[in-house]
Amino acid sequence: MGDFVLNVNGARLRVSASAEETLLSVLRNRLNLTGTKYGCGEGQCGACTVLLDGRATRSCLVPVESAAKAKIVTIEGLAQNGKLSAIQQAFLDEGAFQCGYCTSGMILGATSLLHERHNPTEEQIVEAMEGHICRCGTYPRIVEAVKRASRLLAPGASR
Amino acid sequence: MNHRDEPVTEFVQGSLSARPCISEMDRRDFLKVLGGGLLVCLTQTSSWAQESGRGFGGHELSKELSAWLHIAADGEVKVFTGKVEVGQNIRTSLAQLVAEELRVPFDAITMVMGDTDLTPWDMGTFGSRTTPTMGPQLRTMAAAARQMLLEIAAQRWHVDPAGLTAAGGKVTDPQNTRSLAYGELSRGEKLVKTVSSEERLTPAPEWKIAGTAVPKAEGRDFVTGKHKYPSDITRPEMMFGAVLRPNGFNAALASLDTSAAEKLPGVKVVRDGDFIGLVAPDAFAAQRALAAIQAKWNVPAQSSNQGLFAYLKNNPENGRDDGPQHVSGSVEPALAGADLKLEEQYSVAYIAHAPLEPRAAVAEWIDGKLTVWTGTQRPFGVRDELMQAFHLSPAQVRVIQPDMGSGYGGKHTGEAAVEAARLAKAAGKPVKVVWTRSEEFTWAYLRPAGLIEIKAGAQHNGTLVAWEHHNYNSGPAAIGTPYSVANQLIQYHAAKSPLRQGSYRGLASTANHFARESHMDGMAHVVSMDPLEFRLKNLTDPRLQAVFQAAAEKFGWGRLKSTPERGFGIAGGLDKGGYVATCAEVEIDAASRRVRIRRIVQAWECGAIVNPDGLRNQLAGAIVQGIGGALFERILFADGRILNPHFAQYRVPRFSDTPQIEVVLIDRKDLPSAGAGETGLVGVAPAVGNAIFAASGIRLRNMPMAPRSGVLGEPDPGFRS
Ligand code: FES
Numbered sequence: 001m002g003d004f005v006l007n008v009n010g011a012r013l014r015v016s017a018s019a020e021e022t023l024l025s026v027l028r029n030r031l032n033l034t035g036t037k038y039g040c041g042e043g044q045c046g047a048c049t050v051l052l053d054g055r056a057t058r059s060c061l062v063p064v065e066s067a068a069k070a071k072i073v074t075i076e077g078l079a080q081n082g083k084l085s086a087i088q089q090a091f092l093d094e095g096a097f098q099c100g101y102c103t104s105g106m107i108l109g110a111t112s113l114l115h116e117r118h119n120p121t122e123e124q125i126v127e128a129m130e131g132h133i134c135r136c137g138t139y140p141r142i143v144e145a146v147k148r149a150s151r152l153l154a155p156g157a158s159r
Numbered sequence: 160m161n162h163r164d165e166p167v168t169e170f171v172q173g174s175l176s177a178r179p180c181i182s183e184m185d186r187r188d189f190l191k192v193l194g195g196g197l198l199v200c201l202t203q204t205s206s207w208a209q210e211s212g213r214g215f216g217g218h219e220l221s222k223e224l225s226a227w228l229h230i231a232a233d234g235e236v237k238v239f240t241g242k243v244e245v246g247q248n249i250r251t252s253l254a255q256l257v258a259e260e261l262r263v264p265f266d267a268i269t270m271v272m273g274d275t276d277l278t279p280w281d282m283g284t285f286g287s288r289t290t291p292t293m294g295p296q297l298r299t300m301a302a303a304a305r306q307m308l309l310e311i312a313a314q315r316w317h318v319d320p321a322g323l324t325a326a327g328g329k330v331t332d333p334q335n336t337r338s339l340a341y342g343e344l345s346r347g348e349k350l351v352k353t354v355s356s357e358e359r360l361t362p363a364p365e366w367k368i369a370g371t372a373v374p375k376a377e378g379r380d381f382v383t384g385k386h387k388y389p390s391d392i393t394r395p396e397m398m399f400g401a402v403l404r405p406n407g408f409n410a411a412l413a414s415l416d417t418s419a420a421e422k423l424p425g426v427k428v429v430r431d432g433d434f435i436g437l438v439a440p441d442a443f444a445a446q447r448a449l450a451a452i453q454a455k456w457n458v459p460a461q462s463s464n465q466g467l468f469a470y471l472k473n474n475p476e477n478g479r480d481d482g483p484q485h486v487s488g489s490v491e492p493a494l495a496g497a498d499l500k501l502e503e504q505y506s507v508a509y510i511a512h513a514p515l516e517p518r519a520a521v522a523e524w525i526d527g528k529l530t531v532w533t534g535t536q537r538p539f540g541v542r543d544e545l546m547q548a549f550h551l552s553p554a555q556v557r558v559i560q561p562d563m564g565s566g567y568g569g570k571h572t573g574e575a576a577v578e579a580a581r582l583a584k585a586a587g588k589p590v591k592v593v594w595t596r597s598e599e600f601t602w603a604y605l606r607p608a609g610l611i612e613i614k615a616g617a618q619h620n621g622t623l624v625a626w627e628h629h630n631y632n633s634g635p636a637a638i639g640t641p642y643s644v645a646n647q648l649i650q651y652h653a654a655k656s657p658l659r660q661g662s663y664r665g666l667a668s669t670a671n672h673f674a675r676e677s678h679m680d681g682m683a684h685v686v687s688m689d690p691l692e693f694r695l696k697n698l699t700d701p702r703l704q705a706v707f708q709a710a711a712e713k714f715g716w717g718r719l720k721s722t723p724e725r726g727f728g729i730a731g732g733l734d735k736g737g738y739v740a741t742c743a744e745v746e747i748d749a750a751s752r753r754v755r756i757r758r759i760v761q762a763w764e765c766g767a768i769v770n771p772d773g774l775r776n777q778l779a780g781a782i783v784q785g786i787g788g789a790l791f792e793r794i795l796f797a798d799g800r801i802l803n804p805h806f807a808q809y810r811v812p813r814f815s816d817t818p819q820i821e822v823v824l825i826d827r828k829d830l831p832s833a834g835a836g837e838t839g840l841v842g843v844a845p846a847v848g849n850a851i852f853a854a855s856g857i858r859l860r861n862m863p864m865a866p867r868s869g870v871l872g873e874p875d876p877g878f879r880s
């Protein structure tokens with residue numbers, strides 16, 4: 001066990017964990033940030049996606065030690081003062097979920113994508129999100145939600 | 160809608176938690192706990208009981224309450240039902256139906272669901288039964304409550320209740336515009352009413368809240384990560400459990416050494432008969448300790464995918480044949496006398512539900528009472544499993560089902576609940592067990608594999624005269640043909656399954672529709688008719704005709720001509736009150752035989768629509784899920800092991816597999832609402848197979864039709880996806 005200081009959603013959190021424990025396990029089981037989900041533990045489903053320094057990252061593959069220097073953002077950190085991020089709002093408006101278990105990972109994946117490309121084409125959305133599984137099959141609405149979010153985020157768009 | 164965490168949790172943690180099951184409580188006690196108000200209880204009418212009560216653990220629904228509804232002094236309405244929300248959106252659609260009949264805004268309703276201490280006994284959430292059975296029950300109860308409120312107001316004002324109106328959560332006297340809110344009417348009251356007969360319900364054409372696209376209840380909690388799924392539950396001092404699995408089915412333990420695991424800090428190994436598990440202070444330590452256990456197993460030689468379908472045909476369950484489900488006329492002479500005949504075999508593979516949230520449970524024992532939070536479609540069934548495992552009475556077990564990361568028919572059982580409870584008992588602390596993905600693939604149950612044999616005969620003019628359909632192992636759901644055929648023999652043959660199998664979204668409806676609708680397509684070819692025209696010629700059911708026509712029209716059927724690179728197919732059917740027709744467009748690369756589904760148009764009718772937006776979401780989801788089983792999903796197994804227990808090897812549909820999907824809804828406000836969680840799946844595979852045939856002239860008769868690789872010993876037509 002070692003002591004780590006993690007920068008999560010803008011707060012510095014002290015946590016003791018084994019160095020090789022995954023960031024996913026630390027977030028869920030030690031910091032009670034359960035919005036980040038376990039779906040496979042093998043980098044195959046995207047349910048555990050968080051942002052590390054702004055980039056979508058599978059937290060099930062990242063040892064906590066190597067996340068200690070990064071700025072970590074989880075689903076709990078997206079809304080600001082109770083106001084949903086544009087991407088959260090777009091998912092809500094499109095009803096882009098059924099059971100919702102994939103939703104956190106999808107939203108963070110989309111956040112990273114829209115950070116890199118403000119106006120992705122449908123093909124680019126599909127390519128970027130391909131690593132995310134929605135077993136309920138909500139893909140068409142998720143694509144629509146990402147498009148809607150990109151419109152909400154476009155310069156000059158009013159929210 | 161009130162936030163679920165707040166009022167319900169508070170309610171859960173109040174005095175009720177120590178009480179026996181409410182169905183055994185005096186209902187006035189229940190009101191005491193709820194702080195007075197109006198309580199309406201519903202007993203099952205005989206027609207509902209007949210439909211859903213048979214054969215489940217001796218529970219005769221007709222003697223029990225099936226739901227209750229409470230109106231508090233502040234006007235809050237709580238509805239209690241044993242059904243569970245798994246992503247199919249019934250938390251929303253049921254609340255819409257109650258709000259409609261009670262004449263309150265949608266937000267006034269809180270649904271309390273799937274908690275065995277708080278909700279009435281329920282067999283489980285499956286079979287698309289919620290909308291057609293729980294829906295009218297809750298509506299009946301709400302209509303009775305509204306009538307009671309009108310009567311209370313009439314008494315207070317000394318007027319005739321018939322002259323009063325209920326709307327917007329108030330009773331109003333139109334004579335002088337005085338009004339009383341429901342909360343004011345129930346305040347200080349301790350009123351209990353038991354309703355058993357059907358009240359006059361608001362007809363669908365008059366609906367204002369039901370029938371509209373109300374957004375998912377508490378949708379915001381799903382985009383903020385706030386919603387707590389079963390695997391997210393924590394309890395004070397909770398430990399983490401892990402279970403040692405054999406390295407094959409039917410294995411016998413040869414040797415076991417747990418000493419290294421036991422030396423790890425805080426780890427306790429628990430052995431109870433065949434069960435070997437452990438608890439640790441954190442999830443990481445639990446997995447590390449599990450890896451430190453040295454166990455050797457003897458796994459007996461067992462069968463594999465190779466030869467599976469012959470095995471299923473030759474190994475009837477119980478060694479006997481139960482006889483046909485359905486016989487009319489005389490198939491044999493009719494076939495002999497038919498102008499044109501077709502006889503084929505079809506098969507479906509074992510597939511996994513693979514819900515994104517695997518099985519999970521948190522168990523806690525307090526003073527001999529066991530409480531388990533777990534993801535299940537049958538909280539009362541899991542309660543029974545726990546009662547049996549630990550020799551407890553119903554009052555000593557409580558199962559709580561937080562809205563979960565879905566199930567698709569795969570979570571009827573309580574394995575993780577029993578494991579967590581066993582470990583928690585040994586540890587003397589609450590314990591959480593979350594299955595890994597490969598545990599979920601290996602130790603849950605599968606959709607049955609099956610072999611289907613069909614013989615059919617027709618006249619030159621396209622009239623079907625004989626239909627014989629045998630299903631080995633996959634199941635009897637929707638086995639009967641919806642086409643008019645004078646001579647029929649339809650039979651399901653239960654078989655010994657080499658793998659653990661169970662329920663799956665739509666059950667065998669998918670397999671039976673795949674075989675039947677592929678065969679219908681083949682027959683259309685044999686009689687040289689257009690596949691749609693051939694179906695309509697042999698169809699008298701107007702509801703099925705209507706969906707076929709609606710799908711064909713939207714798709715442009717008839718204007719589209721298949722080429723070797725692009726095929727168009729159609730299929731349809733009905734089950735569980737839902738009517739579906741599906742058109743598919745596929746693209747085939749001539750060189751690689753790679754198949755891509757480009758477009759799916761699906762027409763759907765299930766009576767009066769309760770929530771069109773939720774319905775579209777369900778149907779699109781069913782289509783996407785159907786693509787997996789149609790093209791590539793398949794469990795590979797040999798010698799007691801699942802060979803592909805990871806998403807890297809077991810392919811599920813992803814973004815790039817998703818075609819353009821268009822759903823056409825037919826809203827029959829004159830017909831009762833049926834469920835839509837399952838049957839939307841069944842048209843996909845045959846429509847796609849028929850489209851591939853239209854393009855290539857090759858009939859694919861085995862699902863999945865375009866898997867990553869062939870199976871040893873099976874013909875491989877070489878289509879990939
Ligand atoms: S849990 Fe990390 S990718 Fe599946």
Ligand code: FES
Pocket residue numbers: 097098099100101102103133134135136137138246515564565
């Ligand atoms: S909404 Fe259920 S997995 Fe995506």
